[in-house]
Amino acid sequence: xxxxxxxxxxxxxxxxxxxxxxxxxxxxxxxxxxxxxxxxxxxxxxxxxxxxxxxxxxxxxxxxxxxxxxxxxxxxxxxxxxxxxxxxxxxxxxxxxxxxxxxxxxxxxxxxxxxxxxxxxxxxxxxxxxxxxxxxxxxxxxxxxxxxxxxxxxxxxxxxxxxxxxxxxxxxxxxxxxxxxxxxxxxxxxxxxxxxxxxxxxxxxxxxxxxxxxxxxxxxxxxxxxxxxxxxxxxxxxxxxxxxxxxxxxxxxxxxxxxxxxxxxxxxxxxxxxxxxxxxxxxxxxxxxxxxxxxxxxxxxxxxxxxxxxxxxxxxxxxxxxxxxxxxxxxxxxxxxxxxxxxxxxxxxxxxxxxxxxxxxxxxxxxxxxxxxxxxxxxxxxxxxxxxxxxxxxxxxxxxxxxxxxxxxxxxxxxxxxxxxxxxxxxxxxxxxxxxxxxxxxxxxxxxxxxxxxxxxxxxxxxxxxxxxxxxxxxxxxxxxxxxxxxxxxxxxxxxxxxxxxxxxxxxxxxxxxxxxxxxxxxxxxxxxxxxxxxxxxxxxxxxxxxxxxxxxxxxxxxxxxxxxxxxxxxxxxxxxxxxxxxxxxxxxxxxxxxxxxxxxxxxxxxxxxxxxxxxxxxxxxxxxxxxxxxxxxxxxxxxxxxxxxxxxxxxxxxxxxxxxxxxxxxxxxxxxxxxxxxxxxxxxxxxxxxxxxxxxxxxxxxxxxxxxxxxxxxxxxxxxxxxxxxxxxx
Numbered sequence: 157x158x159x160x161x162x163x164x165x166x167x168x169x170x171x172x173x174x175x176x177x178x179x180x181x182x183x184x185x186x187x188x189x190x191x192x193x194x195x196x197x198x199x200x201x202x203x204x205x206x207x208x209x210x211x212x213x214x215x216x217x218x219x220x221x222x223x224x225x226x227x228x229x230x231x232x233x234x235x236x237x238x239x240x241x242x243x244x245x246x247x248x249x250x251x252x253x254x255x256x257x258x259x260x261x262x263x264x265x266x267x268x269x270x271x272x273x274x275x276x277x278x279x280x281x282x283x284x285x286x287x288x289x290x291x292x293x294x295x296x297x298x299x300x301x302x303x304x305x306x307x308x309x310x311x312x313x314x315x316x317x318x319x320x321x322x323x324x325x326x327x328x329x330x331x332x333x334x335x336x337x338x339x340x341x342x343x344x345x346x347x348x349x350x351x352x353x354x355x356x357x358x359x360x361x362x363x364x365x366x367x368x369x370x371x372x373x374x375x376x377x378x379x380x381x382x383x384x385x386x387x388x389x390x391x392x393x394x395x396x397x398x399x400x401x402x403x404x405x406x407x408x409x410x411x412x413x414x415x416x417x418x419x420x421x422x423x424x425x426x427x428x429x430x431x432x433x434x435x436x437x438x439x440x441x442x443x444x445x446x447x448x449x450x451x452x453x454x455x456x457x458x459x460x461x462x463x464x465x466x467x468x469x470x471x472x473x474x475x476x477x478x479x480x481x482x483x484x485x486x487x488x489x490x491x492x493x494x495x496x497x498x499x500x501x502x503x504x505x506x507x508x509x510x511x512x513x514x515x516x517x518x519x520x521x522x523x524x525x526x527x528x529x530x531x532x533x534x535x536x537x538x539x540x541x542x543x544x545x546x547x548x549x550x551x552x553x554x555x556x557x558x559x560x561x562x563x564x565x566x567x568x569x570x571x572x573x574x575x576x577x578x579x580x581x582x583x584x585x586x587x588x589x590x591x592x593x594x595x596x597x598x599x600x601x602x603x604x605x606x607x608x609x610x611x612x613x614x615x616x617x618x619x620x621x622x623x624x625x626x627x628x629x630x631x632x633x634x635x636x637x638x639x640x641x642x643x644x645x646x647x648x649x650x651x652x653x654x655x656x657x658x659x660x661x662x663x664x665x666x667x668x669x670x671x672x673x674x675x676x677x678x679x680x681x682x683x684x685x686x687x688x689x690x691x692x693x694x695x696x697x698x699x700x701x702x703x704x705x706x707x708x709x710x711x712x713x714x715x716x717x718x719x720x721x722x723x724x725x726x727x728x729x730x731x732x733x734x735x736x737x738x739x740x741x742x743x744x745x746x747x748x749x750x751x752x753x754x755x756x757x758x759x760x761x762x763x764x765x766x767x768x769x770x771x772x773x774x775x776x777x778x779x780x781x782x783x784x785x786x787x788x789x790x791x792x793x794x795x796x797x798x799x800x801x802x803x804x805x806x807x808x809x810x811x812x813x814x815x816x817x818x819x820x821x822x823x824x825x826x827x828x829x830x831x832x833x834x835x836x837x838x839x840x841x842x843x844x845x846x847x848x849x850x851x852x853x854x855x856x857x858x859x860x861x862x863x864x865x866x867x868x869x870x871x872x873x874x875x876x877x878x879x880x881x882x883x884x885x886x887x
Contacts, residue, residue: 182260184517191516192507196500198259201489204496204503207234208474208481210266210442213249231257234506235442235474238265238307241274241586246307247520254519262515264506269311269360269585270329271295272707273302274530276580276587277539278546279649279685280315280341282704284331284729285770286545287811287835289344295542296348298535299585301358305529306586307521309513310361312409312442314345316396317366320742322733323376325653328582328685328705330371332729333742333767335392336830339399346405354406355514357522364400366411366444368393368426373413376739377654379450382413386861387823389415394863398435406439406509410472412447419456421447422463427471430863440473440505449478460484465493473502531591536709543706544713545809548726549699549771550690556677556699558720558773559637566607567635568599569614569628569671570642571664572683578617578643581685581705582650591708595641595681598711602719610635614671617645618661625670632674639718640668641681646705649685657736659689672696681714687732690764702726720773725809725835727770734764743767744826768813774804774840778877787884790852790867794883796874797847802838811835812846815875816855821868823858828875831855850874852885 180186181195196204213229213236229236231253238246246265254260271277277295278286286292296314303311316338319327331341342364351359369389372382384393397408408431411420420426421443431437448467449460457463464484467475475481488494510516549557559566572578576592599609614628615621632638642664647653659665669692672678680693680700690700701724703714716722733741737756741763748754755761779799788794800810812835815828832848832855850856857867867885874881 182516188508188511191511192504195259195261195507196504199503201486201496201499203232203259203261204499205482205485206230206232207261207503207506208485209233209479210235210237210474210476211479212237212477213239213265232261233263235264235266235310237477238267241306241526243305243307243521243523247523250519261507262510262519264310264510264513264515265308266310266312267303267308267585268313268583269299269303269308270313270315270583271299271581271585272539272587273299273306273308273585274587274591275299275302275535275539276584276591276707278543278704278706278710279328279581280331281328281685281730282546282706283542284337284341285548285704285726286542287727287833288542288545289340291538291542291545292341293344293348294538296345297351297358298538300349300351300360302529302535303360304358305521305524308360309515310363310407311349312363312365313349314342314362314400315365316342316400317371318392318396319371319730320740321371321376322658322686322730323655323736323739324371324373325378325582325649325655325686326371326651327730328649333731334729334744334830335395337729337833338396340833342396342400343403346400346403350404350406354509354512359513361406361509361513363407363409363442364397364405365409366420367397367408367431367441368411368420369415370411370413370420375654378652379412382415384415387859390859390861390863394430394859401431401435401437406512408437408439408441410441410443410447412444412450414454419447419451419454421472422451422456422466422470424470432471434863438505439509440502441471442474443467443472443476443478445476446478448472448475448480461488464488468494468502469498473505539707539709540713543703543710544717544722545725546704546706547713547717547724548702548728548769549717549724550702550732550765550769551694551697551700552771553698556679557701557718559718561606563636564607565635566599566603566609567628567632567638567676568596568609568611568641569632569638570640570667570681571613571615571617572641572643572681573611573613578646579683579705579710580707581646582653584646587708593709593711595711595714598713598715599718601712602715602721614640614667615663617664619663622663622666625667628667629670629674632671632676635676637677637679638671638674639679639681640671641683642668643683644685644688646685657689658686658733658739659736660693665692668693668696679718681718687730689735690732691734694764720806723773723806723808724770725772725811727768727811727813728765729767731763731767732765734762735759738763744829746824747827772808774802774806774808776808776810776838777801777803778879781874781876781879781881783874783881783883785883787886788852789886790869793852794850795847796850796881797845798876799843799845800838801843802840805840807837807839809835809837812876814848816850817873817875817880818856818858818870819873820870821858822866823860825858856885
């Protein structure tokens, strides 16, 4: 028997080679589109429909759940939400797909890598406050590498929903209230995740979400109706998505909300007419979790079959966890309501990503130990730097900060001082609390041998237990300065985390008021996932530092900013209302018909802190803005420049925010709109030139309700810092 097998082996091998060569889709040298078409031609309808299905791989990362999921998973499934960090499990399930399915189609592994995988970075809202897209791109690249080495090929990030209602918990996941800022940071994230080529070993596919208008859910209540006018959609919500599509993002996620009566996950206009026909996106759309079945309670579909029909024909190619496509598409094809050609087009889009990721040719990932995947020195340096530049010095009366070297006794009080889990924020990926550098650890390292730290928790994050007040007051009395570290738990922001008030719980505010009675300088360190109401706290605080939810490497940057070793450079990417009752308030609102009337009778109209606010420990002096021309034609460009001098005594970074105002137009315009920003380092005494090249069609035009852009002649204003310079566009 052995002899017979031996002499027949060459023949069997030749047959295998010939068979493989005849399968064009397995040829790594063939063109991707040819490989796709060849594979589609070989697939049964059932195999095609399986590609549109995404389920979860384990209820959580528990090994027992993962093993059960592996055994139960169909090898033909299109995608899994992969919740393990173990590349061995990933390769096992992939091996099942490659060896046990008829055609050997790899499974796409997705996961919510929102602001880091295991090395957790600041939340996206904080990242925008850094005004440093390069740092954000670097952080996304680190997240991509850690993800890919752990078995994840695809992240459901970035979120580029322009968010102006801080009651909405998911404001933490995006880049603030401005369309241009969301576009810039969204593109930076896409580039970081996807790298130069999706087939590179450390690249993963990105996903723009939530398409579209999700952040307008009524009252900030998640999953609700969004009354989005066509004009608002095009001028506010579409720009970040269009920028991401132009940057080559692989996928898009449809949203939960209605869009003026038509749910986003069944909206042919947005999903097909705009995304595919107008913008030529050749990737695919995945539904948000359960959003296809959600069409039923939304009143847009009578049952699961109709929900499937409406979502699929509108342009959602992959069904996240509903299993509705597998259950209903075969019957809908049989009834002639959906053609197999439509199925083919959807599946081609999914396969296209798998080929671009190189999964057909290299389906398995390297099985490295955790120490070689996570917390690498360069990754931690990026985490620390991004945390530092994201933090915003909101208030600094009488130069309370940085702390004087004469201070020898520091009181550290509050529920956030020794906290770890909440510093990571919501959607912390695979982050673990033990990896977090607490604020206390950062202060201990920063002030070792320089000052004594006196700690008391004071109170919990919420509740009414004041039993810790006495200890807090006692250490405050014996200290030179009181630093109170407070804020939100991680679950207070993120998905399904709407709050009726953005004020901190009363117990935290009461603790601050009691400590103010000591007469000692009060410094508030605020860690939160949304703007918070600071009106009452402001009366007690001499200085306030917003650190957001800084991830695992925030302790040392916070302490360094307090000591003066570091100079704050963050500026707000979202407005802080004075009270919850001011919502909505954002910097680029339209002017009132009666500008001096119509405000609140019981509170000021102006917010606590406007978009772009941020203090530092030096002085940046702006010279006079110089325009290359005061009058240009529509097809010409104009350059604006300004010299900025660090006239203080400390090195620092300044972000120049350039705004445009169009005072009179056929469609009324916001009072001003951010069009460009630039961040540079300036040494003490140094002067640098900041420039903005204005492209009229890009920077001065506006969209109508159909998304068509209009550039009108007339006067415009360029605004930066406290300067307002007029120029003209002529016909």
